Amino acid sequence: MEGMTLIAIISIITAGVTIALGSIGPALGEGRAVSTALSSLAQQPDAASTITRTLFVGLAMIESIAIYCLVISMILIFANPFWNHVIAQATGK
Amino acid sequence: MRLTPDELVFWRYGFLVLNSTIVTTWVLMLVMTVGSWLITRKLVTEVHISRWQGFLEIVVTTIQKQIKEVGLHHPERYLGFLGTLFLFIAVSNLCAIIPGYEAPTGSLSTTSALAISVFVAVPFFGIEEQGLGGYLKSYLKPTWIMLPFNIISELSRTFALAIRLFGNIMSGTMIVGILLTITPLIFPDFMYLLGLLTGMVQAYIFSILATVYIAAATRTRAE
Numbered sequence: 001m002e003g004m005t006l007i008a009i010i011s012i013i014t015a016g017v018t019i020a021l022g023s024i025g026p027a028l029g030e031g032r033a034v035s036t037a038l039s040s041l042a043q044q045p046d047a048a049s050t051i052t053r054t055l056f057v058g059l060a061m062i063e064s065i066a067i068y069c070l071v072i073s074m075i076l077i078f079a080n081p082f083w084n085h086v087i088a089q090a091t092g093k
Numbered sequence: 094m095r096l097t098p099d100e101l102v103f104w105r106y107g108f109l110v111l112n113s114t115i116v117t118t119w120v121l122m123l124v125m126t127v128g129s130w131l132i133t134r135k136l137v138t139e140v141h142i143s144r145w146q147g148f149l150e151i152v153v154t155t156i157q158k159q160i161k162e163v164g165l166h167h168p169e170r171y172l173g174f175l176g177t178l179f180l181f182i183a184v185s186n187l188c189a190i191i192p193g194y195e196a197p198t199g200s201l202s203t204t205s206a207l208a209i210s211v212f213v214a215v216p217f218f219g220i221e222e223q224g225l226g227g228y229l230k231s232y233l234k235p236t237w238i239m240l241p242f243n244i245i246s247e248l249s250r251t252f253a254l255a256i257r258l259f260g261n262i263m264s265g266t267m268i269v270g271i272l273l274t275i276t277p278l279i280f281p282d283f284m285y286l287l288g289l290l291t292g293m294v295q296a297y298i299f300s301i302l303a304t305v306y307i308a309a310a311t312r313t314r315a316e
Contacts, residue, residue, distance in 0.1 A: 053162075053301070060298040064253055067260035074267060079096050
């Protein structure tokens with residue numbers, strides 16, 4: 001298999017696997033965070049604003065892991081540097 | 094497919110490039126500055142104030158209250174920096190309603206610039222509050238072995254701030270673009286709404302994280 005085909009195959013498979021595996025962890029983490037926040041809201045409703053704000057900040061930090069994986073996947077599919085390099089070589093020849 | 098608004102170039106001269114990010118940022122800055130100057134030209138303290146002044150008062154007092162709740166005891170000192178962060182990111186994400194508009198926060202240059210300004214502001218406020226020696230000593234807490242880890246955590250949270258905002262906004266616009274080629278008309282609208290919501294949430298998150306970092310740097314050891 002030549003270079004171009006190999007790069008394309010591996011990029012596409014890796015992009016899919018990255019986002020698939022990379023969203024499992026954050027989803028589980030966010031589920032636990034929200035359930036703990038809900039139970040503490042039920043125990044102390046007058047601390048609602050503090051709990052809600054802390055919950056949102058925590059969710060954003062957990063979400064950023066999934067965003068890192070999404071950015072890598074997008075780069076692999078749409079702005080793949082190795083693919084562009086190989087295309088430039090092929091059209092330059 | 095265009096990944097960031099950096100790729101839309103209006104004018105180029107040597108290595109100076111005028112791309113969509115720069116133009117949009119300057120237009121937003123102009124609109125916000127001129128708008129607030131027009132509103133605050135004649136401030137009144139009677140019972141009956143104009144609608145725009147009331148709106149600006151709500152915005153400013155809410156941001157001040159949030160800064161105070163996080164733990165900074167003199168919110169007026171930090172209101173300029175933190176309020177600007179929140180308002181700039183919020184307005185630039187909210188203007189996605191305008192057709193043909195590309196959010197400048199969807200470009201890694203803008204978000205890196207904002208993250209670097211937070212990275213510079215945290216030692217600045219820390220030294221202003223605690224003096225140079227006191228601030229540098231805070232890197233040795235809880236033990237001096239933690240010094241490299243504290244430095245690494247400073248750098249990595251700057252990086253995380255930039256990538257978080259960039260990833261959220263860029264993926265929001267890209268998802269809408271992809272959906273438009275698959276199922277146009279109804280389904281992209283939901284992703285668009287989700288994009289507006291995440292834009293506001295990310296603006297809030299960015300400014301709250303900046304507030305928390307500054308509060309951690311200016312916390313006096315006397316308490």
